[in-house]
Amino acid sequence: MGIMDGNPKNEPMHYGEVIGLWAFAGANKGLISAYEAFVNHAGDRELIKLLEDAVRMMKSESKEVEKLLKDNGIAPPPSLPERPKATAEEIPVGARFMDPEISAAISINVGQGLVSCSQVMGQCLREDIALMFGRFHTERAMYGAKLLRLNKEKGWVIPPPLQLNTPEKS
DSSP, X not given: OOTTSSOGGGSOOOHHHHHHHHHHHHHXXXXXXXXXXXXXXXXXXXXXXXXXXXXXXXXXXXXXXXXXXXXXXXXXXXXXXXOOOOOGGGSOGGGSOOHHHHHHHHHHHHHXXXXXXXXXXXXXXXXXXHHXXXXXXXXXXXXXXXXXXXXXXXXXXXXXXXXXXXXXXX
């Protein structure tokens, strides 16, 4: 029996899996800090709830990834300090991120997160890590669907040019 047989949790991680896990945890920590700040700036209650949901999701993912790193003798990336609580009214209007800006930023992050999860899954030899990132991918896709719905309802979507009239075929 080789080193890649049997229980995947007993198999060593290769360097791609290690850097994928480490980078994912580091990115999550940065986004958690940014989203905590966005909560302070946001005025829309539904957007605030989605931001808080994202923070919970990323904290849970990070905890799981960091445990795997630590169990394999790898120090996780450092955490950022938690953001103090504030309200949008406490931030001057010119210095405040507006709700459509916040929503656009997190929409971009959702797409980047999906690509990141897919990349880690694609390079994995360990099934447990691939399945974990498959679950993260599904959670992010569902979160993205909720965000898209909110963006449409609030009129925050800026669509690319739409092809409304199709040319006649000759």
